[in-house]
Amino acid sequence: MDNPNVPTAPTYLEEFKRKGYSRADFLKFCTLMAAYLGLENSSTAQVVQAMSTKPRLPVIWLHFQECTCCSESFIRSSHPIVADVLLDQISLDYSETLMAASGHQAEEAMKNTMTKYKGEYILCVEGSVPTAADGVYCMIGGKTSMQILEEAAEGAKAVIAWGSCASNGCVQAAKPNPTSATPIHKLLKGKPVIKVPGCPPIGEVMAGVIVHVVTFGRLPELDGLGRPKAFYSKRVHDTCYRRPYYDAGLYVESFDDENAKKGYCLYKVGCKGPSTYNACGVTKWNNGVSFPIQSGHGCFGCSEENYWDNGRIYERASAFPGFGIESTADTVGKVALGVTVGALAAHAVMTNVRKKKLIKGLEKEGKESEQELKE
Amino acid sequence: MANEVIVHKVHKLRRVYVWEQPVRIYHWLNALVILVLIATGFFIADPLAISSSKEAANQFTMGWVRMIHFIASYIFFFNFLFRIYWGFVGNKYANWKQFIPTSGRFFKEMWQVFKMDILMLRGKEHMSVGHNAMAGFIYFFTFLAFLVQCLTGFGLYASMSTSWWFPKLFAWVPAMFGGDFFLREVHHVTTWFFIVFTVIHVYLVFYHDYVEGRGEMSSMGGGWKFIEEEVFDKGLDTPNEPSPKS
Numbered sequence: 001m002d003n004p005n006v007p008t009a010p011t012y013l014e015e016f017k018r019k020g021y022s023r024a025d026f027l028k029f030c031t032l033m034a035a036y037l038g039l040e041n042s043s044t045a046q047v048v049q050a051m052s053t054k055p056r057l058p059v060i061w062l063h064f065q066e067c068t069c070c071s072e073s074f075i076r077s078s079h080p081i082v083a084d085v086l087l088d089q090i091s092l093d094y095s096e097t098l099m100a101a102s103g104h105q106a107e108e109a110m111k112n113t114m115t116k117y118k119g120e121y122i123l124c125v126e127g128s129v130p131t132a133a134d135g136v137y138c139m140i141g142g143k144t145s146m147q148i149l150e151e152a153a154e155g156a157k158a159v160i161a162w163g164s165c166a167s168n169g170c171v172q173a174a175k176p177n178p179t180s181a182t183p184i185h186k187l188l189k190g191k192p193v194i195k196v197p198g199c200p201p202i203g204e205v206m207a208g209v210i211v212h213v214v215t216f217g218r219l220p221e222l223d224g225l226g227r228p229k230a231f232y233s234k235r236v237h238d239t240c241y242r243r244p245y246y247d248a249g250l251y252v253e254s255f256d257d258e259n260a261k262k263g264y265c266l267y268k269v270g271c272k273g274p275s276t277y278n279a280c281g282v283t284k285w286n287n288g289v290s291f292p293i294q295s296g297h298g299c300f301g302c303s304e305e306n307y308w309d310n311g312r313i314y315e316r317a318s319a320f321p322g323f324g325i326e327s328t329a330d331t332v333g334k335v336a337l338g339v340t341v342g343a344l345a346a347h348a349v350m351t352n353v354r355k356k357k358l359i360k361g362l363e364k365e366g367k368e369s370e371q372e373l374k375e
Numbered sequence: 376m377a378n379e380v381i382v383h384k385v386h387k388l389r390r391v392y393v394w395e396q397p398v399r400i401y402h403w404l405n406a407l408v409i410l411v412l413i414a415t416g417f418f419i420a421d422p423l424a425i426s427s428s429k430e431a432a433n434q435f436t437m438g439w440v441r442m443i444h445f446i447a448s449y450i451f452f453f454n455f456l457f458r459i460y461w462g463f464v465g466n467k468y469a470n471w472k473q474f475i476p477t478s479g480r481f482f483k484e485m486w487q488v489f490k491m492d493i494l495m496l497r498g499k500e501h502m503s504v505g506h507n508a509m510a511g512f513i514y515f516f517t518f519l520a521f522l523v524q525c526l527t528g529f530g531l532y533a534s535m536s537t538s539w540w541f542p543k544l545f546a547w548v549p550a551m552f553g554g555d556f557f558l559r560e561v562h563h564v565t566t567w568f569f570i571v572f573t574v575i576h577v578y579l580v581f582y583h584d585y586v587e588g589r590g591e592m593s594s595m596g597g598g599w600k601f602i603e604e605e606v607f608d609k610g611l612d613t614p615n616e617p618s619p620k621s
Contacts, residue, residue, distance in 0.1 A: 168553070223550070224546060224547060224549070224550025224551075225549075225550050225553070225554070233534070234534075235534065235535075235555075238535070244431050244432065245431055246437055247435055247436075247437050247438040247441075248431040248432075248434035248435060248436060248437065248438070249422055249423075249425050249434060249435075249436025249437040249438075249440075250425065250427075250431055250434065251422060251424065253424050267422070268421070268422065268424075272556075274555075275531075275554065275555035275556050275559055276555075277534075277554075277555075301556065304554045304555070304556055305553035305554045305556075306553065306554075306556065306557075307556070310556040310557070310560075311556065311560075316420065316421065317420075317421075317563075318556075318560055320564070329560065329563045329564045329567065330563075330567075332564075332567070333564070333566075333567030333570065333571075336567060336571055337567070337570060337571055337574065340571050340574055340575060341574065344574070344575065344578045347493075347578075347582075348578075348582070350495055351495070351582060351585070351586060354495040355495065355586050358586055359585065359586060362586075362587075362588045365385055365386065365588075366588070368385050369385050372385070
């Protein structure tokens with residue numbers, strides 16, 4: 001962003017003011033973002049400083065095989081500035097869903113941003129890329145999504161994979177994955193890809209990732225799976241307000257029982273919180289109103305890889321591969337155990353038949369020895 | 376009939392110290408923690424429906440069960456590490472070559488065990504004082520299962536633990552397999568391998584004691600087996616290292 005060849009864009013503060021927000025609103029926004037990022041209180045000034053002095057980050061936002069729930073989530077994040085300014089002003093260089101331009105004009109705008117801000121812009125990708133049949137399953141403006149992605153990624157400073165589609169394929173990549181839907185990180189080699197999984201990801205998390213890049217001029221710290229640690233290092237289970245019931249051993253047995261009314265843990269009705277890494281328990285949804293578990297429904301695990309194929313929604317056990325949809329590891333295990341016991345029983349019988357002479361011999365030998373002792 | 380060459384004479388037996396004390400302690404500690412891990416593991420996977428009039432704050436059922444599971448898994452892991460070490464410094468019956476085939480003789484004996492003890496056909500007499508080749512090779516797979524359980528278990532545990540550096544060593548496992556879902560499933564399925572193995576293992580100990588009369592069952596108690604003298608003369612006592620002629 002300090003590259004002198006890059007034309008200067010207005011700063012974030014300027015954009016906020018132009019939109020009619022007061023400085024108080026601006027400071028509130030910065031404080032909120034600093035909190036979401038998990039920064040120390042003193043670091044709020046750093047966010048304020050960055051947002052008031054740094055020129056806005058050019059963003060290209062591409063949509064491939066997706067349902068736009070990520071964009072919907074983003075524009076509904078709790079602070080109005082996120083919706084009005086971050087997305088409206090910053091991302092409008094190109095976003096099929098939210099830009100005013102269309103057709104050739106829109107394509108023109110994207111091309112302009114790509115050349116003008118080469119090496120500086122952030123590429124946000126929503127949706128997976130179909131690779132089957134040369135990518136014909138998702139084409140925009142006569143180009144396959146793979147071509148568009150490659151072109152846009154070439155000059156991008158960083159790539160953000162919004163949502164589970166872009167991060168791990170989501171429903172399009174569920175078995176049998178007819179379009180060979182592929183997540184972004186598997187297609188772009190040698191480019192840093194930030195995965196922000198979730199179906200959709202939490203709006204505040206999305207805003208937080210962008211604010212982090214703006215404030216610090218570098219990517220947030222990522223975990224082993226490429227997700228920002230600030231939001232994905234804890235399991236939903238670890239931050240769940242029903243966790244004490246889990247540890248106490250008090251569980252909802254079915255959705256209409258007394259335990260459900262008492263708000264016990266949803267572990268036994270299939271909550272995937274214990275294997276799902278997300279910020280739902282802390283940040284919550286819809287302006288911090290609630291999140292699935294608070295509304296009485298177990299976690300889906302929507303931010304985990306392959307969550308469509310990773311077991312059933314309302315049970316903890318998942319189907320054992322190759323044994324039909326109803327068979328779990330326990331069914332297969334019990335059958336294996338039964339077969340084993342049967343086989344051993346047969347073996348025991350056969351031992352007494354086939355090795356009769358041997359066993360009799362041993363007994364006779366023992367008796368003879370006993371006789372010798374008596375003598 | 377199989378095994379027609381049974382001689383009705385009184386064998387002279389020699390007492391052989393097969394399982395050294397560390398091996399015996401390893402074995403029984405392993406048996407104990409595996410039982411605990413299986414029981415607590417199934418409880419964690421599908422906890423019992425407990426109803427209590429106590430406040431949730433005064434209960435910690437799942438917490439205790441998980442704690443026992445984690446303590447047992449630490450013991451299991453370090454016990455396993457110890458056994459690997461003992462495979463290099465212990466006696467020949469404990470040696471790693473008992474588990475990993477390094478000679479044609481190993482495979483030949485496996486085939487004989489298969490023919491005589493599983494198919495119950497007539498065969499050439501095989502005689503191992505420690506594990507027979509087939510048993511040793513199957514133990515090799517149990518060690519692999521141990522490894523799988525340790526990797527998946529501590530992989531799942533890594534993100535829950537904030538205590539010390541050790542569990543963090545396994546943080547790469549969920550990253551490699553795309554998350555906890557898959558690990559959980561593998562961890563659960565492998566548990567069944569342990570159960571099936573245990574049933575077969577206990578049965579075969581009875582079986583060998585019954586048809587051989589060499590003290591198979593008590594050997595894991597005192598370490599002794601009672602072996603016919605002629606076995607030493609024939610040099611048949613381990614699949615890999617012929618014993619010195621006595």
